[in-house]
Amino acid sequence: MKKLLNTVYVTTEGVALRKDGENLVAEVEGEERARVPLHMLASLVVFGPIHISPALMAACAGAGIAIALLDRNGRFRARVEGPVTGNVLLRRAQYRVSEAPEPVVRSILVGKVANQRSVLMRALRDHREELEPGDRDAITAVTERLAFILRRVERSDGGLDVLRGAEGEAANLYFSVFDNLLRVPDPDLRWKGRSRRPPLDPINALLSFLYTLLTHDCRSACESVGLDPAVGFLHRDRPGRPSLALDLMEELRPVLTDRLALSLINRRQLRAGDFEKRDGGAVVMSDDARRTVLTAWQERKKEERLHPFLQEKAPLGLVPYLQAQMLARHLRGDLDAYPPWFWK
Template sequence: MKKLLNTLYVTTEGAALRKDGENLVAEVEGAERARVPFHMLGSVVAFGPVLVSPALMGACAANGISLVLLDRVGRFQARVEGPVAGNVLLRRAQYAASEAPDDIVRSLVMGKVANQRSVLLRHLRDHGEGDGQEPAGAISAVCERLARILQRLAAGLTGLDHLRGAEGEAAQLYFSVFGHLVRSPDPEIRFLGRSRRPPLDPVNAVLSFLYTLLTHDCRSAAESVGLDPAVGFLHRDRPGRPSLALDLMEELRPVLADRLALSLLNRRQLRARDFETRDGGGVLLTEEGRRTVLTAWQERKREERLHPFLDEKAPLGLVPYLQAQFLSRHLRGDLDAYPPWFWK
């Protein structure tokens, strides 16, 4: 359990939440683990099987505290709230901002490009010239070009097409050298360039699976604060597409997904036997491979990192929910700008 900003996140399965006077009390196996006054809470987010007493639900509704229920892997299930929650005003602000989203898009793209560059720089620090076969010079050159893109963004690059162009240019540069970061001993596990539907090699199969998991988390995060996950800023609206969830995941996927994929492959937790090739050339994870990735994903989300804006440590799994809160606060006018999450 962890309280960040004005939200209590309950991630312990089997925890019980109850009302005691004007306080929320969280218990695990009958022992009190947390006590938070209602006046200090804006929302409660519960992951997995968590018991919530009827008295607490009524108190949360009466005090304007939203109660968000997610399943074990973070998929949105329900939100319980009282009659006055302000979500209509928040969504109106979101829709209005989507008509002129340059500032938000610039922040999202800066976060993504900076984190892509950090992934490459971390590889250079960890492996350097490697065994002489690794083109460290090519990776360094891409890092320099990404730094120039960041300079353009920081200088106030405007225009949605230009911002999307900068994001696309950075992605092309990043994935042009991503294959050099894969150090699996299996010759079948190679990165042949980004491919999506279907993924055409094992590396893309892992990336696509992790991106799907991250999209679910970002969609749940958007819904947990009352945002409309279908209306984004960087991604264009399209029926059935969670554009805002895709926006939120952009700055997070280099660290949460790409780094995890590299770790699983380079540490030989995933081998060639964990993939299968379907008719048409698509490559997918086997059932055992998916279990390996899911286990590592849950472990990864428990790791804590210092949040640069909060200046407080938070589990990586809660970062999408924090960023959704920051976005909602910016849309409400409480923050001058949306603060990206930079990985260091």
């Protein structure tokens, strides 16, 4: 089993990152603020204008430490990595399966819809008394409809468009009651529907930020087992898009990111004042809010759950790597099907 390594997130503008021996050193105005051994790192994520020395970039590339460059709002800009690794036979198998991906897509969607339904059922179980009767009825109706879609996906022998249609229907139903899960009185912290590029309200800004972090982890997971992150099954190929990483994160989003977003809002760890509306309507998080989210994200990844296929407990942060391994084993023919990850 792959050892769970750390990701370093750098959010303070003006930080200079350099290599000192076998360590990453962070300095602000020439004063050392942090020092991390390189052998403890899996990746480095920087936000906004951060200086990275050429020596550090070379050391990270040689050690297999990916560097992700995001803008200050968390939008992906670039990725720096060393030589491409992986078994060419595995990638050829991946490309062949991508031409007829329905079995893999079906497994991904079974995991995604089941986990969406689990998030809603957990909310009903844990907060039934706090929910208004209308909210309870709406969430219950959606869980029943998601159960129907789940059975339809499991039994479907239709093509890719049919499966994508089921995925879109499930997503619309799930997000139609997302606002019912928010237990805060602030009218500025309400869900009005999904908006991206740019996010137009605080909840969408928070979700987009968390999705960016999960995409980074899923891409690293794909590359760690030798898969091509650009060639997916559910998501269509597009230049610059890590389609396989987006596929891998679909079944994990409801649990790893959506539930974390709900917790941060419902526990009042984030408030309306932590978000700022820019010209053009885009909503962004403050620097302090980003640090709060990153801390909560790292803590969330430490939580352990039983992997339903492996029957082993593993930290949530390791799940993308485990799922990438399961996918690689399926593509090599070691597993008859790709086993999705179910949250329980």
